[in-house]
Amino acid sequence: SQQGEEDPQALSIQEGENATMNCSYKTSINNLQWYRQNSGRGLVHLILIRSNEREKHSGRLRVTLDTSKKSSSLLITASRAADTASYFCATDPDSGGSNYKLTFGKGTLLTVNP
Protein backbone atom coordinates (compact mmCIF):
# COMPACT_ATOMS: atom_id res chain seq x y z
CA SER A 1 0.00 0.00 0.00
CA GLN A 2 1.17 3.53 -0.72
CA GLN A 3 2.39 5.32 2.37
CA GLY A 4 3.19 8.69 0.81
CA GLU A 5 0.94 10.58 -1.58
CA GLU A 6 2.26 13.56 -3.52
CA ASP A 7 0.23 16.56 -4.51
CA PRO A 8 -0.20 17.86 -7.14
CA GLN A 9 0.17 14.98 -9.61
CA ALA A 10 1.51 17.41 -12.20
CA LEU A 11 2.87 20.97 -12.05
CA SER A 12 3.90 23.24 -14.90
CA ILE A 13 5.78 26.50 -14.24
CA GLN A 14 8.04 28.99 -15.98
CA GLU A 15 11.79 29.06 -15.53
CA GLY A 16 12.75 31.21 -12.55
CA GLU A 17 9.54 30.51 -10.62
CA ASN A 18 9.39 28.45 -7.44
CA ALA A 19 7.88 24.97 -7.39
CA THR A 20 6.20 23.47 -4.34
CA MET A 21 5.23 19.82 -4.01
CA ASN A 22 3.51 18.24 -1.06
CA CYS A 23 3.55 14.76 0.42
CA SER A 24 1.15 13.26 2.93
CA TYR A 25 1.66 9.97 4.72
CA LYS A 26 -0.26 7.73 7.09
CA THR A 27 1.93 6.19 9.80
CA SER A 28 4.78 7.27 12.05
CA ILE A 29 8.13 7.61 10.33
CA ASN A 30 11.85 7.61 11.10
CA ASN A 31 12.54 9.90 8.20
CA LEU A 32 11.13 11.15 4.93
CA GLN A 33 13.14 11.40 1.74
CA TRP A 34 12.70 13.08 -1.63
CA TYR A 35 13.95 11.59 -4.88
CA ARG A 36 14.05 12.89 -8.44
CA GLN A 37 13.55 10.82 -11.58
CA ASN A 38 14.40 12.16 -15.01
CA SER A 39 12.49 10.58 -17.87
CA GLY A 40 13.69 7.04 -18.57
CA ARG A 41 16.24 7.07 -15.77
CA GLY A 42 16.60 5.72 -12.23
CA LEU A 43 15.72 7.70 -9.13
CA VAL A 44 18.27 9.99 -7.52
CA HIS A 45 18.21 10.88 -3.83
CA LEU A 46 17.78 14.59 -3.12
CA ILE A 47 17.35 15.11 0.60
CA LEU A 48 16.44 13.32 3.84
CA ILE A 49 14.65 14.88 6.79
CA ARG A 50 14.42 13.07 10.10
CA SER A 51 11.25 12.90 12.19
CA ASN A 52 12.72 15.26 14.81
CA GLU A 53 13.59 17.92 12.20
CA ARG A 54 11.18 20.55 10.91
CA GLU A 55 13.10 22.09 8.02
CA LYS A 56 16.14 21.29 5.94
CA HIS A 57 17.94 23.04 3.08
CA SER A 58 20.17 21.79 0.30
CA GLY A 59 21.13 24.30 -2.38
CA ARG A 60 17.89 25.43 -4.05
CA LEU A 61 15.87 22.78 -2.19
CA ARG A 62 13.93 23.40 0.99
CA VAL A 63 12.08 20.58 2.72
CA THR A 64 9.68 20.94 5.63
CA LEU A 65 8.17 18.23 7.78
CA ASP A 66 5.08 18.47 9.99
CA THR A 67 4.72 15.20 11.88
CA SER A 68 1.50 16.34 13.56
CA LYS A 69 -0.13 16.68 10.15
CA LYS A 70 1.87 13.80 8.66
CA SER A 71 2.94 15.95 5.75
CA SER A 72 6.04 17.28 4.03
CA SER A 73 6.71 19.82 1.33
CA LEU A 74 9.54 20.21 -1.17
CA LEU A 75 10.26 23.71 -2.45
CA ILE A 76 12.54 24.23 -5.44
CA THR A 77 13.50 27.87 -5.77
CA ALA A 78 14.46 29.68 -8.99
CA SER A 79 13.58 26.65 -11.10
CA ARG A 80 15.46 25.74 -14.26
CA ALA A 81 14.48 23.72 -17.31
CA ALA A 82 16.86 21.02 -16.03
CA ASP A 83 14.61 20.60 -12.96
CA THR A 84 11.97 19.02 -15.23
CA ALA A 85 11.47 15.56 -13.73
CA SER A 86 9.21 13.48 -11.51
CA TYR A 87 9.64 13.97 -7.79
CA PHE A 88 8.84 11.25 -5.26
CA CYS A 89 8.59 11.27 -1.52
CA ALA A 90 9.59 8.12 0.31
CA THR A 91 8.83 7.29 3.92
CA ASP A 92 10.92 5.16 6.22
CA PRO A 93 8.35 3.78 8.69
CA ASP A 94 9.01 3.77 12.40
CA SER A 95 8.24 0.15 13.25
CA GLY A 96 10.13 0.07 16.52
CA GLY A 97 13.14 -1.74 15.10
CA SER A 98 15.19 -2.04 11.96
CA ASN A 99 13.01 -1.44 8.97
CA TYR A 100 14.19 -1.30 5.41
CA LYS A 101 10.87 -1.05 3.60
CA LEU A 102 11.18 2.42 2.16
CA THR A 103 7.77 3.23 0.67
CA PHE A 104 7.35 5.58 -2.28
CA GLY A 105 4.45 7.76 -3.37
CA LYS A 106 3.17 8.07 -6.92
CA GLY A 107 5.14 11.20 -7.68
CA THR A 108 4.68 14.75 -8.94
CA LEU A 109 5.61 15.47 -12.55
CA LEU A 110 7.25 18.90 -12.68
CA THR A 111 7.64 20.64 -16.03
CA VAL A 112 9.72 23.82 -16.12
CA ASN A 113 9.17 25.77 -19.32
CA PRO A 114 12.06 27.88 -20.66
Place this chain on the structure above:
Amino acid sequence: NAGVTQTPKFQVLKTGQSMTLQCAQDMNHEYMSWYRQDPGMGLRLIHYSVGAGITDQGEVPNGYNVSRSTTEDFPLRLLSAAPSQTSVYFCASSYGQAGANVLTFGAGSRLTVL
Protein backbone atom coordinates in the same frame (compact mmCIF):
# COMPACT_ATOMS: atom_id res chain seq x y z
CA ASN B 1 32.65 3.67 -9.59
CA ALA B 2 29.88 1.99 -11.58
CA GLY B 3 27.31 2.21 -8.74
CA VAL B 4 24.31 -0.06 -9.35
CA THR B 5 24.33 -1.90 -12.67
CA GLN B 6 21.24 -3.58 -14.06
CA THR B 7 21.05 -5.90 -17.04
CA PRO B 8 19.36 -6.21 -19.44
CA LYS B 9 17.97 -2.71 -20.08
CA PHE B 10 15.15 -4.07 -22.24
CA GLN B 11 13.58 -7.52 -22.50
CA VAL B 12 10.54 -8.97 -24.23
CA LEU B 13 9.19 -12.30 -22.98
CA LYS B 14 6.31 -14.53 -23.89
CA THR B 15 3.86 -15.62 -21.23
CA GLY B 16 5.25 -18.57 -19.30
CA GLN B 17 8.90 -17.92 -20.08
CA SER B 18 11.42 -17.48 -17.32
CA MET B 19 14.23 -14.99 -17.00
CA THR B 20 16.57 -13.35 -14.52
CA LEU B 21 17.14 -9.64 -14.11
CA GLN B 22 20.68 -9.02 -12.93
CA CYS B 23 21.73 -6.40 -10.40
CA ALA B 24 25.27 -5.71 -9.22
CA GLN B 25 26.71 -2.99 -7.02
CA ASP B 26 30.32 -2.11 -6.30
CA MET B 27 29.80 0.10 -3.24
CA ASN B 28 29.95 -2.68 -0.63
CA HIS B 29 26.36 -1.94 0.31
CA GLU B 30 24.72 -4.43 2.67
CA TYR B 31 21.16 -3.59 1.66
CA MET B 32 19.76 -4.32 -1.80
CA SER B 33 16.21 -4.24 -3.08
CA TRP B 34 14.02 -4.59 -6.13
CA TYR B 35 11.14 -2.25 -6.99
CA ARG B 36 8.73 -2.23 -9.88
CA GLN B 37 7.35 0.97 -11.34
CA ASP B 38 4.02 1.03 -13.13
CA PRO B 39 2.20 4.07 -14.56
CA GLY B 40 0.16 5.80 -11.88
CA MET B 41 1.38 3.39 -9.18
CA GLY B 42 4.72 4.80 -8.12
CA LEU B 43 7.36 2.31 -6.98
CA ARG B 44 6.43 -0.85 -5.14
CA LEU B 45 8.90 -3.01 -3.22
CA ILE B 46 9.19 -6.60 -4.46
CA HIS B 47 11.98 -8.16 -2.37
CA TYR B 48 14.90 -6.91 -0.36
CA SER B 49 18.05 -8.20 1.33
CA VAL B 50 19.96 -6.88 4.32
CA GLY B 51 23.04 -8.96 3.62
CA ALA B 52 24.39 -12.07 1.92
CA GLY B 53 22.17 -15.06 2.63
CA ILE B 54 19.28 -12.92 3.94
CA THR B 55 16.22 -12.00 1.89
CA ASP B 56 12.69 -10.88 2.71
CA GLN B 57 9.46 -10.04 0.94
CA GLY B 58 8.24 -6.59 0.13
CA GLU B 59 4.79 -5.39 -0.87
CA VAL B 60 4.39 -7.34 -4.14
CA PRO B 61 6.56 -10.52 -3.98
CA ASN B 62 4.29 -13.00 -5.79
CA GLY B 63 5.76 -14.37 -9.02
CA TYR B 64 9.32 -13.34 -8.16
CA ASN B 65 12.24 -15.10 -6.49
CA VAL B 66 15.49 -13.67 -5.20
CA SER B 67 18.70 -14.90 -3.65
CA ARG B 68 21.76 -13.15 -2.24
CA SER B 69 24.84 -15.34 -2.38
CA THR B 70 27.31 -12.42 -2.47
CA THR B 71 27.29 -8.84 -1.19
CA GLU B 72 27.59 -7.52 -4.75
CA ASP B 73 24.79 -9.36 -6.58
CA PHE B 74 21.02 -9.55 -6.12
CA PRO B 75 19.29 -11.22 -9.09
CA LEU B 76 15.51 -11.17 -9.54
CA ARG B 77 13.98 -14.28 -11.11
CA LEU B 78 10.67 -14.55 -12.91
CA LEU B 79 9.86 -18.26 -13.04
CA SER B 80 6.79 -18.06 -15.30
CA ALA B 81 6.25 -14.60 -16.71
CA ALA B 82 2.75 -13.13 -16.89
CA PRO B 83 1.50 -10.00 -18.72
CA SER B 84 0.86 -8.42 -15.28
CA GLN B 85 4.64 -8.42 -14.77
CA THR B 86 5.13 -5.97 -17.64
CA SER B 87 6.83 -3.10 -15.85
CA VAL B 88 10.04 -1.19 -15.30
CA TYR B 89 12.18 -2.81 -12.63
CA PHE B 90 14.65 -0.93 -10.48
CA CYS B 91 17.35 -2.34 -8.29
CA ALA B 92 18.55 -0.15 -5.41
CA SER B 93 21.17 -0.48 -2.71
CA SER B 94 22.32 1.28 0.43
CA TYR B 95 24.55 0.91 3.46
CA GLY B 96 21.39 -0.18 5.23
CA GLN B 97 21.65 2.23 8.11
CA ALA B 98 18.46 1.78 10.09
CA GLY B 99 16.57 5.04 10.25
CA ALA B 100 18.51 6.50 7.31
CA ASN B 101 18.15 4.06 4.45
CA VAL B 102 19.21 6.27 1.50
CA LEU B 103 18.97 4.36 -1.77
CA THR B 104 21.19 4.39 -4.85
CA PHE B 105 19.21 3.23 -7.88
CA GLY B 106 20.17 1.47 -11.06
CA ALA B 107 19.03 2.77 -14.45
CA GLY B 108 16.16 0.28 -14.69
CA SER B 109 15.16 -2.75 -16.76
CA ARG B 110 12.08 -2.45 -18.95
CA LEU B 111 10.27 -5.79 -19.25
CA THR B 112 7.40 -6.54 -21.61
CA VAL B 113 5.51 -9.80 -21.29
CA LEU B 114 3.35 -10.69 -24.30
